Amino acid sequence: MILGKVIGNVVSTIKAKGYESKKILIIQPINPAGNPKGKTFLAIDAVQAGVGDIVLTIDEGNSARTVINEPDTFTIRTVIAGIVDEIAM
Amino acid sequence: MKLGRVTGRVVSTIKVESFQGVTLLLVQPLDEKLETIGDPIVAVDTVRAGIGDLIYFETSREAGRVLENVMNPCDAAIMGIIDDIYIENKK
Numbered sequence: 001m002i003l004g005k006v007i008g009n010v011v012s013t014i015k016a017k018g019y020e021s022k023k024i025l026i027i028q029p030i031n032p033a034g035n036p037k038g039k040t041f042l043a044i045d046a047v048q049a050g051v052g053d054i055v056l057t058i059d060e061g062n063s064a065r066t067v068i069n070e071p072d073t074f075t076i077r078t079v080i081a082g083i084v085d086e087i088a089m
Numbered sequence: 090m091k092l093g094r095v096t097g098r099v100v101s102t103i104k105v106e107s108f109q110g111v112t113l114l115l116v117q118p119l120d121e122k123l124e125t126i127g128d129p130i131v132a133v134d135t136v137r138a139g140i141g142d143l144i145y146f147e148t149s150r151e152a153g154r155v156l157e158n159v160m161n162p163c164d165a166a167i168m169g170i171i172d173d174i175y176i177e178n179k180k
Contacts, residue, residue, distance in 0.1 A: 015169035024169075040121040075168065
């Protein structure tokens, strides 16, 4: 799983099958201290996350199907699976 | 998924059977500020994107599943056309 921060969202009307009525957010990967690290990517939101939230993202197809609870959607790979409250170190 | 911009069309006559009738587009990956990152890739298009369109694409096995014939060698596909992007203002 990848720790990241939601920095924005993407509005899209024309989508491939499987993506209809799903929210797409822009994620900046971060390190445990909260500093940006690496390139941004897009993820489907499954937990009603919003801009500014620290989230857990999964970049793997089978896990993504499980998270969005749609076993027959084969085109989605990246999803947000949780909102992080606190990172204790 | 990653952001990208369609920069060209790829025309191919002789190709594998599962790619017959499939549109192939040249996609330049972008970062959140819409600045170029890395080299352009060729992606399958099922959403009828055009040159200049801002899109998002997915790579790996999930990309091939957008085609009817799932036994295909596709490793990148355009998943949608972007109307707008909203980014939080960084302080």
